[in-house]
Amino acid sequence: MNITNFLKDFNLPSPLFVLSTIPFLFFLVKQIKSLPSKCSKNLPPGPPKLPIIGNLHQVDNKPHVSTANIAREYGPLISLRLGNQLVVIASTPEAAMGILKTQDRFLSARVVPTAFQQPSLIPHSLIWSECNETWKNLRTLCRTEMFSTKALEAQSMLREEKIGHMLEFLHSKQGEAINVEDVVFTTLFNTLSSIIFAKDLIDLKDDYGGSNELKATLRKIIEFGGRVIDFGSFFPILERFDLHGIRKGTLKLFSKVFSYWEYIIDERRSQVNSSTWSSEQAHTFVDRLLENGFSNNQIHQLVTELFVAGTNTTTSIVVWVMSELVRHQEVMLKIDNEMKREIKSDKINSSHLSKLPYLQACIKEAMRLHPPVPLLLPHMATDTCEVMSYTIPKNTKVFVNLWAMGRDPNVWDDPFSFDPERFMVTKLDFKGQDFELLPFGSGRRMCPGLPSGIKSIEFILASLIHEFTWVLPDGVDPSKLNMDSKFGIAMKRETPLELIFKRK
Template identity: 55%
Template sequence: MEIGFLSSIFLILTPLFLFFIVKKYSRSSKNLPPGPQPWPIIGNILQIGNNPHVSIAIFAQQYGPLISLQLGTQLLVVASSPDAALGILKTHDRLLSSRSIPNAFDHSFAPFYLVWSADCGQHWRSLRTLCRNEMFSVKALQDQSSMRLEKLGQMLGFLHGKKGQVVNIGDVVFTTIFNTLSNVFFAKDFLDFEDEHRTAGGLKEKLFTLLQDGMRPNISDFFPMFKRFDLQGLRKGNLKNIREVFSFWEHIVDERRALLNSSTTVMEEEEKSFLDRLLENGFSNDQINICAMELFIGGTDTTTSTIEWAMAELLKNKEAMSRVQEELKYSCNDSKIISESQLSKLSYLNACIKETLRLHPPVPFLIPRCAFETCEVMNYTIPQDTQIFINVWAIGRDPKVWEAPLSFKPERFLGLNLDFKGQDFEFIPFGAGRRMCPGLPSGIKSVQSILASLIHQFEWVLPDDEDPAKLDMKEKFGVTLQKEKALQLIFKDLN
């Protein structure tokens, strides 16, 4: 957390809020979940620090699986156990499924969000249904299989030309996933493997900036009474960045709309992209642009970080890597390309993916929910408009839930009927309930196919013959939980 920023808050707001905070936010008078004593005015902001998933997990050990924190005048309740998560995501899913949109994103485009939609209204329902049916259903994924295989082949072709050179795994995987999604949506590649920085004229950086906008400390989020003033200019800057991102594909939307409206155009069903489906269903340009932006932001970094963490864990654990290699060799025979029909049968590979998701969930906290109505969870009151976090990082490392929770042990998932589809609350890296990640089927298929191909075709080593056991596994907290140091590897052919 930025110290200068917090000092400014303290100096500006001390005279105004000291009495107000002490009187209005007394935990004992509201039967709120327990938690660390808040400081005047700023609450628990300084106590959270730069790695809130870790500090809040420590608080949960002291105060219990459901705790409350004060961030300025904003009340935050955090669940850090399967039972607490179940109470929020299942028992009271309807009452606790709103979103509190970060002030930086709360502008003219807010009514068109899917992920950040404030409520589960008509737009949210229609867009989510269309995404599920036309992009993430079993049939849709089958229809996309040849395109995904093509993108995978392009990645492998690029890598084969890099033998003996240092490869940034995250960059290569990001480009593969981004182009897969851009083809599903627009039927077009946006990034080029041969572009050293793979930025497509700045698109990657702009999207990363948007991802960070929701993480920046904002007076308007801590003290909502200041929202309309946009004191730090974050909302204005975010709106500018969003419009710049839209400019990368707006011409495609306009051209496709004109083509569909042409009386001479006859398009076969199999030729239609998701953009065509949105146009056919009457979605406006703003709705389409926001949908594309959310898809790219939500579907690239999360999948990339999962593959990077999995590769890092397997390199550190030679026995696990050898077992994956043997499984792939046995299942795929002499074939260099792994068919998608084979992926679900690779039990040990999939156990490794699950173990990676347990230790390194794509997002340490599920995207925050907000209480639509006051309700009770675990005998504590959650007032209306309270922000609600689920610390899936803490749940995945809870010694009360997992044996040897800090060890990478894929075997724990073999023969265990435990999945990440929102029914087993000790393992919910993609959430549960109505706000569960809609892109789960597509994301997992990408992780399976890319990870399997990287291991099946190449033998990876660290530069300068560094010992993999000493590989730096420090985390960098953000919307996604990434490796602090990018995974740089060198390979030699296996086949």
């Protein structure tokens, strides 16, 4: 990316005028003088930096790809200067272990994207708040009530019901091309909303009504959160001006989303606070939150994060697995044979999933090639520490490039091929202990929803494979399916996956 294109990409009003003003020039001089010099002699290596913008011109709208290319030249742990922000990126399992395990204590703080910098909400955040007692209690509550073995067993019938609705909808659309992401997202969202509120908030059949508006609003929040171009995050002195309108825009979207379920919270609060209430009547997650004294703001923040994290990344994984299976019919045939061998009933249920190791291997292989969060969520150093003999100064932003790790020929044989067989002969898993495969992260910031997410992914895929033959519209050759990705909070396909589902 050259400097002219770099300035255009920021989409700022009259950039040449801004650059020509005396205050801006004063700001630039101040930024140069304020660049940290301490510990700079032992920083991880990286490419030469331009004045003021540093390496910004070398990081494009697919930062997982551009930083992987830089790492190939400079090593497994690199440092970049993005504006006046120091960034360190790990691109190998060894470097990832140093960040997520060895120095987890010092590198577990979060960098909060501009979209989520809402002062009234951050203290109640499971994802973005500090690792303090409030955060620990919140995480424990979610793990106990949402993601424990007991909770997952209690949710199994509900999950089967929602997937049943998905299958009924697809049966009613025989011969039509279906946007897979839309159907999977809605199914996952309604599963979560039923666990949280005992109510579906989106209708699979509603293409233009209120529920579709809720879906669109949530996607806009996700889009804002994944913005790569954000001038304030590169030059913190400008952050308060919100030059791209990201913070202001997201706050409006949050208020709009909250309105879809606030009435439910108020109704449940009245019941929980009544003299006749007993804990045995608590059937939803929001009941438990109200019993624990959560305010509406606290509930709004947590519920929104659960919806965003529990639908966005999980949907992304399902769609990438399906994309690979469409392209590799021989792999699909092996899953089909495994199902015929292991499952004797007409309908898939939760108990069948453990009998499908080849399907599980396909999911791992797709997550290796297409990690749902390719750079993981950003970490920040709370204090100066050392990784791989390099110094990581305090307040450095730290990323782990899972996309680069998944395609590293030093880690994987034939890394660009989709080959589930590799996971049939290895015990590598994605539970945070094997640093070659970390789609859900590792350490204290590891995704707490892993058990629930994996259960949903396996169940949806098994059901769709068991029930339907998948065909690309218009006779498109599966080997020519576009597999380009689009960077965001979750890595999605650049073009939607549309399929015709034919009953078997």
